[in-house]
Amino acid sequence: MGRAEERRARQRGGRRAAPQRHRSSGVAGKSGIRRFFTWKKILGTFLGLCLLGIGGFIVLYLMVDVPKGNAAARLQSNVYKFSDGSVLARDGKVNREIVDLSKVPEEIRNAFVAAENKSFYKDSGVDFKGTARGLINTLSGKGAQGGSTITQQYVKNYYLTQEQTVTRKLRELVISLKVDRQMSKDDILAGYLNTSYFGRNAYGIQAAAQAYYRVDVDELDVEQGAYLAALLQAPSQYDWAVASETGKKLVKARWHYVLDNMVEEGWLSSSERQSMKFPKPREPKAAAGLEGQKGYLVDLANNQLEEQLMEQEGISRSEAETQVKSQGWTITLNIDPKKQAQLEKAVEAELTSKLDDKERPVDGDIQAGAVSVDPKTGKIVALYGGKDYFKHYRSNATRNDYQPASTFKPVILAAALENEAENQDGQTIGAKTVYDGTSKRPAVDADGKKVGFAPPNEDNVSYGDVTVQTAMNKSVNSVFAQMGIDVGMDEVMDTAADLGMDDDLQAVPAQTLGTMGASPLQMAGVYATLDNHGKQVTPSIIKSAEQHNRTVEMPDPIGEEVLSREAADTVTSVLTGVVDDGTARRSVRENPARDGQEVAGKTGTSDFGRSAWFTGYTPDLVTSVGLFGEDDKTGKQVNMKGATGTLPGTGRVNGGGIPASIWAAYMFGVTDTDAEFDLETDQGAAVEPTWTPTKTQEPTQTPTQEPTTQAPTTQAPTQTPTQTPTNTPTTEPPTDEPTTEEPTTEPPTDDIPEDPVDPDQER
The missing domain is CATH 3.40.710.10 (DD-peptidase/beta-lactamase superfamily)
Known part of the structure; x- marks a missing residue:
């Protein structure tokens, strides 16, 4: 049969169009799949999943409470000083001395915000995009990745642990939202600065200021504060005393990044920024322990402070000891x-x-x-x-x-x-x-x-x-x-x-x-x-x-x-x-x-x-x-x-x-x-x-x-x-x-x- 006859047969609806019906059969199959995955169904499924996710998050939000602070995050050392202010000894399992935010100069606070979370004072306490990325990386086995807000980092340090699990990340998200609503930004920032680890066995900004520059936090200048802020990204890698040449280049770049962000946010003038030089930290120093005569001095100081607390507050000796031992005292x-x-x-x-x-x-x-x-x-x-x-x-x-x-x-x-x-x-x-x-x-x-x-x-x-x-x-x-x-x-x-x-x-x-x-x-x-x-x-x-x-x-x-x-x-x-x-x-x-x-x-x-x-x-x-x-x-x-x-x-x-x-x-x-x-x-x-x-x-x-x-x-x-x-x-x-x-x-x-x-x- 010629092509003309085939065409006429198709027009008449003849049965000689079988080959074409074979092709038509394939088209009909595809149409069935399209009918199953229509855009309406896809959209409906997406919306359903979103609603399910929102519902699950609401349930999670209602179920997860802000826990008590991690006991380890509250541990701190007592610092004992000679009459001239020089450090005599530190006594405590954790080298931490909690300080009030008022003792941290404003420009030092700004340096940390510039380094870690420029939107800190405006955001709701979480970075959804960064958290989602972290969840995906955790599920795929790629490990931790940055992107958390200061609030989230504080929650992780103070309320949770450092483990990398989906459960912990979800709890971190919920608690961060609640903490942001319950606490002021200043309180959150203070908690973050006092719980972060800076390397050299220094927990909190006061211990870090002493470990790296031998000064109290209120004596830090902007350059030094910017270095400590840069240090948080990788404390062991960025410690100038032990850093490799690559590590030194990276921490310097991070230091410049912090200062540039401060200028961008209006917290530092361009002229001041241009005149600043990288502040090399001092060499590490062994922790001032209780060896030699130090322990005798510390014991007598503790005893006299306990006696005064007993007198002032009407408490027992054991209660006074609990208030004094490793509770973040600075005793001169x-x-x-x-x-x-x-x-x-x-x-x-x-x-x-x-x-x-x-x-x-x-x-x-x-x-x-x-x-x-x-x-x-x-x-x-x-x-x-x-x-x-x-x-x-x-x-x-x-x-x-x-x-x-x-x-x-x-x-x-x-x-x-x-x-x-x-x-x-x-x-x-x-x-x-x-x-x-x-x-x-x-x-x-x-x-x-x-x-x-x-x-x-x-x-x-x-x-x-x-x-x-x-x-x-x-x-x-x-x-x-x-x-x-x-x-x-x-x-x-x-x-x-x-x-x-x-x-x-x-x-x-x-x-x-x-x-x-x-x-x-x-x-x-x-x-x-x-x-x-x-x-x-x-x-x-x-x-x-x-x-x-x-x-x-x-x-x-x-x-x-x-x-x-x-x-x-x-x-x-x-x-x-x-x-x-x-x-x-x-x-x-x-x-x-x-x-x-x-x-x-x-x-x-x-x-x-x-x-x-x-x-x-x-x-x-x-x-x-x-x-x-x-x-x-x-x-x-x-x-x-x-x-x-x-x-x-x-x-x-x-x-x-x-x-x-x-x-x-x-x-x-x-x-x-x-x-x-x-x-x-x-x-x-x-x-x-x-x-x-x-x-x-x-x-x-x-x-x-x-x-x-x-x-x-x-x-x-x-x-x-x-x-x-x-x-x-x-x-x-x-x-x-x-x-x-x-x-x-x-x-x-x-x-x-x-x-x-x-x-x-x-x-």
């Missing part, structure tokens, strides 16, 4: 870095460098503690707590379980002067008052009855009749035992409490030997009150304590007058004799480093040689130094006999030795050489020479003995006594009973020499 101490360094140097030179526990095993049991206080302000300017905070956790500066021994004698004299007490002869007690200095002389009450207390003098030396001044110089126990009875032990303990010692001390005669416990901190406060003419000094280590926008007012270290000026000044005058003509003469008066400083002070050596002290002062500084025997393994108190620095022939450590040497090595390097005591008194060594009575007694040998008090004056000996004392102490017997030989001295017939024994060999 009164510690002077130069004086602190000098004190540490003095201990090293006079003690620790000389210790050799292989040559002398007891050297391993020697511990020093010291506190230095400005008597006019009450500021603790230096403190030594032990060999190292991580090696000896307990602070020797604040522990109060060692006897202060004869450093308590000035308190007895102060009580006598304040109460205008009289001796047994009815004479008002003063520097010239004469007492019987015979060793082991029984103390008697006002009726002349023995009170059962007859303490021996050091080495059982008898002095006969001596003035109070001489008794203080030579630390004569029998004199101050009787003086305590004359004054009244209740009055003595009241004066001790007024001066800063514990207020629950037992009022028994044995306390005249300083048998209570006390710390260098307490004794420094007692002597500072004397130096401050009787106005109470409560030593304080805290200069200021701030947390965010909260400041805790610390109490004034200088209190009211607890001792009359005349009484305080008289004690000071008497104590100058201890330095110039007594037990501290060798280490202090004759010290070549002394440059004319006026000095008052008192030595002390406790029973069994467990502690030795020198607490002394110049007109402008008070320092108490203690040396303590402590078993390195058990922590128990031990005798320091045989340790480095002991007296030749005796093996004893004493207050006029190492403690006084440490004191002098420190004090004569930091005190004012021109300062003078302004004393309102006509008594004591500072105003006239010490009068020495003619009736004295001299031992024929240097004996040892068994003491009759709770507080024996010598170390535990090896011999058995030949005789038992007749007087019974009024306190409990000592836990370590010495077994020394009873002295066999002859009755004195002649005057004793000026110094019957080495003046450093005293209680």
Whole structure:
């Protein structure tokens, strides 16, 4: 059939058009598919999915609440500073110090907005396009990608985690919308700046400012702020100190990007922008930890802040500790870095460098503690707590379980002067008052009855009749035992409490030997009150304590007058004799480093040689130094006999030795050489020479003995006594009973020499 016939057949509807019907069959198939995927159906499906998505989002929005902040995001370190503002230490698991937005300069805030989210102040808190891109990348396994707003980043840091999951991203979207409605933009920005990680273990902008530029956030300039803002994109890659050449190029480009955006937003002028140079950050510095003496300083600061919070807010100790520990405090101490360094140097030179526990095993049991206080302000300017905070956790500066021994004698004299007490002869007690200095002389009450207390003098030396001044110089126990009875032990303990010692001390005669416990901190406060003419000094280590926008007012270290000026000044005058003509003469008066400083002070050596002290002062500084025997393994108190620095022939450590040497090595390097005591008194060594009575007694040998008090004056000996004392102490017997030989001295017939024994060999 020709083509013409085919055409005619088709026109007639003939059946010879089969081939064409085959093609038509294909067209009909396509039309069926088109009918299934019509634009109306596609649009309907799309709209349905949109409605489903909107409905799902509404349900999600209603179901997801803004959670409590992530606990880890709230963790922060406390920052401790020296008095000059330099950082002493940071204490906390996370190096973060939360700051109020008001402390962040406006141009620094703008730098971060310019870097991360220029529309921050206008948007609703989310970037839908960026979030969708992030979801797709997560689903496809491509990982994280930027594009989040500042609000979203804050939500991720503070409310959520850093995991990359679809669930977390959806929650981030919803929470961000809610947070943007519930919080102000400033609060969101503050949260973002305080929770972001900047590298170098620095969380938050304050820690970053210190880590990279060694300044507080309010001291950052625009260039530095722009670098920190640029850093957030890749902290480890963009840290200039460790960045590769590529990393340095990238962070510089990012830095320029931030500044250009600031100009574009009108936050920075073009002229200022052109003059700016890239601010290279400083080299990384190891975190200021608690090693060495730092831990002791931090612990005392925390303790004093806790006590103030307990006082102000009426909370318990545990509650106060919770409020202080790792809660973002900035605590500035009164510690002077130069004086602190000098004190540490003095201990090293006079003690620790000389210790050799292989040559002398007891050297391993020697511990020093010291506190230095400005008597006019009450500021603790230096403190030594032990060999190292991580090696000896307990602070020797604040522990109060060692006897202060004869450093308590000035308190007895102060009580006598304040109460205008009289001796047994009815004479008002003063520097010239004469007492019987015979060793082991029984103390008697006002009726002349023995009170059962007859303490021996050091080495059982008898002095006969001596003035109070001489008794203080030579630390004569029998004199101050009787003086305590004359004054009244209740009055003595009241004066001790007024001066800063514990207020629950037992009022028994044995306390005249300083048998209570006390710390260098307490004794420094007692002597500072004397130096401050009787106005109470409560030593304080805290200069200021701030947390965010909260400041805790610390109490004034200088209190009211607890001792009359005349009484305080008289004690000071008497104590100058201890330095110039007594037990501290060798280490202090004759010290070549002394440059004319006026000095008052008192030595002390406790029973069994467990502690030795020198607490002394110049007109402008008070320092108490203690040396303590402590078993390195058990922590128990031990005798320091045989340790480095002991007296030749005796093996004893004493207050006029190492403690006084440490004191002098420190004090004569930091005190004012021109300062003078302004004393309102006509008594004591500072105003006239010490009068020495003619009736004295001299031992024929240097004996040892068994003491009759709770507080024996010598170390535990090896011999058995030949005789038992007749007087019974009024306190409990000592836990370590010495077994020394009873002295066999002859009755004195002649005057004793000026110094019957080495003046450093005293209680």
